[in-house]
Amino acid sequence: MNNRCIYGSRLLIKYINSRYPKLYKMLLDYKLFPQGEIDSEKCIGTDFGILYPGANSENTINFIASFHAIDLYVYSLCTSFRKKDEFLFGTLYNSLRDAVDPKRKISVEQTVCLQKGDVQNITRLIEQCRIHIEMLPSYGVVIGQLKKFIQMYSAFRIYSLLDKDTREKKIETWAERYHDENVGISRWEMSAASNSTLLILVLFACAHDPHLTGEEVDNICSSYFPWICGLQVLLHDFVNASEDLQQGKPNLTCYYKNLKMCEERISVFIERALESCNSLKYPHFHRTLVKGIIAIYLSTPKAFHGMNRLVSLSLVKKGGANTNMYYNLCKFLRSFGKL
Numbered sequence: 001m002n003n004r005c006i007y008g009s010r011l012l013i014k015y016i017n018s019r020y021p022k023l024y025k026m027l028l029d030y031k032l033f034p035q036g037e038i039d040s041e042k043c044i045g046t047d048f049g050i051l052y053p054g055a056n057s058e059n060t061i062n063f064i065a066s067f068h069a070i071d072l073y074v075y076s077l078c079t080s081f082r083k084k085d086e087f088l089f090g091t092l093y094n095s096l097r098d099a100v101d102p103k104r105k106i107s108v109e110q111t112v113c114l115q116k117g118d119v120q121n122i123t124r125l126i127e128q129c130r131i132h133i134e135m136l137p138s139y140g141v142v143i144g145q146l147k148k149f150i151q152m153y154s155a156f157r158i159y160s161l162l163d164k165d166t167r168e169k170k171i172e173t174w175a176e177r178y179h180d181e182n183v184g185i186s187r188w189e190m191s192a193a194s195n196s197t198l199l200i201l202v203l204f205a206c207a208h209d210p211h212l213t214g215e216e217v218d219n220i221c222s223s224y225f226p227w228i229c230g231l232q233v234l235l236h237d238f239v240n241a242s243e244d245l246q247q248g249k250p251n252l253t254c255y256y257k258n259l260k261m262c263e264e265r266i267s268v269f270i271e272r273a274l275e276s277c278n279s280l281k282y283p284h285f286h287r288t289l290v291k292g293i294i295a296i297y298l299s300t301p302k303a304f305h306g307m308n309r310l311v312s313l314s315l316v317k318k319g320g321a322n323t324n325m326y327y328n329l330c331k332f333l334r335s336f337g338k339l
Helices: 008-029 057-080 086-100 116-133 139-160 164-178 187-194 198-206 214-247 259-279 283-298 308-318 323-334
Strands: none
Touching: 008 057, 008 283, 008 323, 057 086, 057 116, 057 198, 086 116, 086 139, 139 164, 139 187, 139 198, 139 214, 164 187, 187 214, 198 214, 214 259, 214 283, 214 308, 259 283, 259 308, 283 308, 283 323, 308 323
16 A cells, blocks of 8 residues: 655645546536536535545545535435425435445335436445445444444435424534534534535545554544534535525524634634644645645635635634645636636
8 A cells, every 4th residue: 555645735736636627527427417516615625535645546536426426416306305305315315324334225225206217326326336445445444433424414414405494403403412512612513514525535535544543543533523524614604605695505604693703713623623633644634635625715706705805814824834825826726717
């Protein structure tokens, strides 16, 4: 296993110039959804695991593409139903667990209310994920945590698809089961961390290491959940808050009482995310990932609408050394349509 660690601007350029475009093209090549239905902003940054040190890049990108495709396909189906059926949504989102657990029966095959073509498409994607899992020498070390965080991600997604009044009560009750006041985050911030596939994809990538230990996995999970995953989703929601409110979509930064509080809390996540990288095996890689996420999200034009501009500049500064360089690099690449 080649454990050569790429980090810094080289990692960011390689991700933006080659790996992310390849992943996006693979999603389009499935021909399962129009280009406009792919939330590229939600996907970008969550798939840095493609370049995880020692991971087989081809195997990782193929798994991530199939996993993202299931997620996108299931979400599209759920939003197409007139009735907000929590049980049906749950069955569909079980497909994500099916994708990472070859011992499970494929849930959608038992669902009679779906069209045959939808069942076939989801089943095919699940089977593709399972093929790539077979190549992982340390999959047994990560599968328990993978299933745990997929369950949390799926639950949040299911509840977020319900009507507004229902979903807020459901999410609050659900979050209460996982929320730990000692961690220093709110229930809604815990929900934000749950609404990211970043940890799931990093766990898949690191399972390429035949010498992976349970302690390393625990350190990765403690670092990414809630801090790095929470940061990714809070930044995504921060730049999309106005748009989400207009469309009636849940946005987890809207629970802050004002923009100043939003800035302060995201700053805390930046600080804790970067600090937590020190306990990981490849700290330079993980710090680049954190700073890269800050640069990618805050270089979008939406991050500079109105008062967002001052907050964005402050958060880039909070990212510390190199973050401003990554931010300027992302702005430059955006001018060429790379992001």
